[in-house]
Amino acid sequence: MSRKYLIPQEGTFYKANMHCHSTFSDGAFTPAELKKIYQSRGYSIVAYTDHCIYKHHAELSDENFLAVAGLEAETSEPDSTEGGFDRVKTYHFNLIDTDPDYRKEEKEHLIQPNDWYYGIDEINEYIEKVRELGFLTVYNHPYWSLHTYDDYKDLKNLWAMEIFNYGCEQEGSYGCAPQCYDELLRIYNGKKLFCVAGDDNHNGVPLDSPDSDSFGAFTMIKAKSLTYRAVMDAFKNGDFYTSMGPRIEELYTENGAVYIKTSPVKKISLITAGRRVYQKIAAEGKCIEEAVFKLRGKEGYIRVDCTDEKGLHAASNAYRIEEIRICNVSSLQKVFADSSLLKKQINRGTALKGERFSYQAALSFAGEETGTIEASLHIESELLPYCKVYRVGSVPARLAAYKDRRDADYLSFKEGLFPDILYPLKIENGSASSFILSTEYCETLWIEINVPPATAAGTYDIHLYAECKDRALKTQSTFSLCIADEVLEKDDFKYTQWLHLDCLADYYGDEIFSENHWKRIEQFIKTASENGISVLLTPVFTPPLDTDISGSRKIVQLADVEKTEDGYRFSFERFHRYVSSAKKYGIKYLEIGHLYTQWGAQYPCDVQACVDGKKTLIFGKKLPRQFSETYEDFLAVFLPRLIEEIEKAGFKDRAFFHVSDEPHTQDAQAYSRAKEAVKKHIGNYPVLDALSDYDFIQKGIAEIPAAAIDKIEPFIRANVKPLWAYYCCGQARDVSNRFLAMPSWRNRIIGFLLYKFGIDGFLHWGYNFYYTQYSKRLVDPFMQTDAGGAFPAGDTFSVYPGKDGPIESIRLKVFYEALQDRRFLKQMEKKLGKDRIVKVAEEYFGGVIDFKHYPRGEKFLVNMRDCLL
Incomplete structure (x- = not known):
């Protein structure tokens, strides 16, 4: 590697006093006298930093001396100590002017910070304001200022801090602050922060006195010449050191x-x-x-x-030493561009045979200069054949959280970029194609190991190597995965996320049920099944979901209807093609799309039929047939035929029927009639609906309710069985959910909750809903993740529509981990008993666990297997 000078080889060293007070504030000497005094001691530069007074003494500069323009700004906390200024904290900043001619008049009338400050934000705003005027901000004498770590940890946009202050050292032995410098460097985490030294001289005693505050701390600047511009260039580049x-x-x-x-x-x-x-x-x-x-x-x-x-x-x-950094973290960390990861890293995990285990490797390039490098990636492990690697991408969230429905666990309430999308990386012989690393942000890899059931128990190392040959940089990390001598058992838990066929057609520009559309449908079913979805929404007629009273969605019905003089004829070719794909990829159950409208069952769903050779809407909310005998007569003919086709397709006793999604209390009578119109024609097949109002149970109307998890308590208390659970946009405070702005542990905790309360199934409405609210227009889900500002980002879909098929998300993967937690706990129950498992968890939590109260953070979830195996 070639030689790199940290202090430039070229140039001349100039000795500088970077903190000096004259008679313009509280110093004893005039600026001209100070020039003479400091020149006599070998100084070439003095920064005149009088208290709250900006001056540029340009007349003092010559070929042997440079007067640097500046001032010392200050602001203090309100005195609540009754000890006067001697006891209050204060901030002092030297402002070094890099170009006195820039916005000159504004600088001469520079507004000082308030005498009293009431928060760090107003201080940072002031630093930003003077930075825009061309000043470099130096944080002065933190110990003299009575500061602790909490007082300086949130300071932003500092250029330097004062590591030696001779005046403070003379006054009270609190002028040296190397520990503060190191702490700020760790906080700035890669951003440049320099250190300077100055006398802070006021010259209240003679220069030859041992108490003099002059000539004890200086900054040696290496510049090309003793000109204002050259010295400022050296300052900006950090071409100097400090000394006593x-x-x-x-x-x-x-x-x-x-x-x-x-x-x-x-x-x-x-x-x-x-x-x-x-x-x-x-x-x-x-x-x-x-x-x-x-x-x-x-x-x-x-x-x-x-x-x-x-x-x-x-x-x-x-x-900053050029290096590639790798920090391994759990799958439950959301790694943002500016994440500080050293305290969060983990290098081991435990999985069962037959389990999917994931962790993340955050990579970054650290260097003295801002920039990027091209790096290669290589993985070595006995488990390599079972590994998948993804690059974590970030997506924008404009509506991160509702203003009136949120809690302290959100990662952010503000609009921003959130890590979520998982781009698969092609790995050949352990190597991936090169990728770019930056000094400005982390590049995160999601590493997934699908452990085969036949794997021998033991510890397996996963070695990750990153290398930049152009810079001779190379690093590695090792993650150790302990495979327990236990095979994770499968079970029959019922889990659905609703597949919206019209969204696929609209996003990809395919005609409904064209061959391209069928290809997409099959791809999305496959990905759903791979991530634990076992129940598939089956739109025999177009589901009347998320539309207002005037709206409708594209017809995607799988059953063909022909209306004749004698009644109806049906064809189920598309239905069988659809369920054949479901069966092919392991879907165990069908859920027949809602036969009545959402939020009350006031209207039939849209049903299209061939009438006199033309496709015609024969039922739907736009037609004046509310609860008409005609629709009930139609169902009486259609539903028995559908049952025959369900059983012919191999799903006998493995189908659920939907009537209406979340009917309101006032709609109980309408829902009851609609349900009876369906139930009497489907035999023993159950009716499953999202029903969060316990009144439907008390009145004996609901058959299988799926209750919102923030309203599920009365259902659990009454031991309602079977009982499903769901969440959507409304479950935004206290309870588990999968929003982009929520930490992943809050997504995954649902697995333990489903286990503890014996929940029979879980429902979510948004697998791939790529519309705005009420399905009014298509959105680009890579750019708009909140349904046009209606729902917290991440509610409406868990897969992205990639060019070659669905792209998975962190949220989808983490929910699958939650399902694995549930399976693991069911398995451990056979050995330990449920009471013991719940006791261990609640002792860890320190209280009773329910859907609103549960262990916060990732530790409980990450360590669950080690605690119970």
Whole structure:
């Protein structure tokens, strides 16, 4: 690797006092006197930073001296200590003007921050305002300011912080702040933050007094010339170091090592982002002037600290070492572009034989400069044949959460980008095609291992290698998956997400039931089955879902109807093609689409028939036949034929019928009549509907209710059986859901809840709903995830319509993990008993678990298998 100078080789070092007060505020000397005094001590630059007064003393600059324009702005907390200013916290910032001619008049009348501050936001707003005027902001003397970590952790857009302040050191031994610098570097996590030093001199005592606050801390700037522009360029690039006495003569990297040359010192230290510090210490009575430290590639950042025999320090800026970082996290972390992952990483997991296990690897490129690299990816593992790898993509969410229905567990309430979409990566012989890594954001991989049931129990390592040959950068991570000596049993849990056939036709531009449309239908059924969906919405007639009173959806009915003088004739060719695909991919149950309209069963669903050779709508809400005998007579003929076809297709006793979705209390009579019109013609086949009003149970109207999980408690208390559950946009506070802005553990906890309360099935309305509310227009689901602002993003679909078929989402995968949790708990119940399992969980939680109260965070879910196996 070629030599890279961290402090430039070219240029001249100029000694600078970056914090100086004159008679324009509370200093003892005029600006001209300060020039003379500091020049006599070898200084070439003074930054005039008088309190709350901006001045550019351009008349003082010449070929041997540069007067830097600036000021010290300040704001303090309201005094609640009764100790006066001596006890209150305060923020002081040096503002260094990079171009005094830019917006000159505004600077001369620069508005100062408020005397009292009431929050960090107003301070950051001020920093942003002065940054736009061309100022570099330095955070001054944090210890003198009485600050703790909480006071500076949220400061934004700082250019530098003051690591040495001689005046504060003289006043109270609180002028050195290297720990604060390291803490801010960790907070900034890759963004540049420099350190400066200055006297903060007020010169209240003679210069030759031991109490003098001059000449004790300085900044050595290496610039091409002693001109304002050249010095400001050096400032912006970080071409300087700070000191209380020692000098850093040379600093560069070469062949993976750091080379340091100094004036004679007792110790040279190379400090990193972690605990590791490289040191070279002189022997007793000796000094050293150079050190070489070999880097391991995991330092994060490095900075030099030198100490001379007087105990005085010199400190370099921090430099980011170019490296590829890999951080393994669970499948329950949502990795955002600016995620800080080091505290969240995990490197092991437990799975059963026959289980699907997933984790994520977040990769990023760290370097001193902003940029990108092209990296290759390679995986080695005995489990490689059973691995799938996806790249996690982010999608926009404009409506992240309802204003009046949300809680503290949301990741964000604001519009933004959320990780969700899973783009499959092609892996050949363990290698993937190259991809781009950036210093500005994480690139996250979703790694899925489908463990075969015959796998031998034991621990299997998954080695992930990332390499950039152009930069000679390479790194690896290892994830260890422990396969338990237990095969995950299958069960007969009923789970549906509604497949909307019209959405597929509209998005892809296919004619309804054309060959292209059938191809898409089969692809989406296959993906549904692979992710645990066992019950398939079957639109024998067009489902009357999510439309207003005036709206309708495209006809997608699978049954052909012909109206004749003698009655009706039926054909079921499309029905059999549809259910044949369902059967092919392992779908176990059919749910016959709703035969009456949503929210009350006030109208029949749309039924199209061939009448006199023309396709004609013979039933529907647009026709004046509300609960007419005609529709009931039609059902009396049609439903027995449908039962015959269901059984002929191989789904005998494996079908559910829908009447109406979520009828209201006032519609109980209408729903009851509609249900009876269906029930008397379907024999023992059950009626299943979303019914969250317990009044339907008390009146004996409901057969199999699917209750919203925020209203399910009375159903559980009454031991209603069978009982299904569902959630949609309305279940936005306290309970589990799958919104983009919710953490994934809140999605997955549903598995434990379904187990504890013995829920028989789960229903969700949105597998691929790509319309706005009421199905009024098509949206691009890659760009609009909230149905045109109607529902929290992520409610309406869990798969994306890719060019070559459905693209899965994190939410779909995590819900499948929830289903596996349920299966695992059912299996462990045979060994431990249900009471024991629930007790372990509730001891962990510290209370009774229900649909609104459950363990928060991922720990419980990630460790569930280890706790119970």
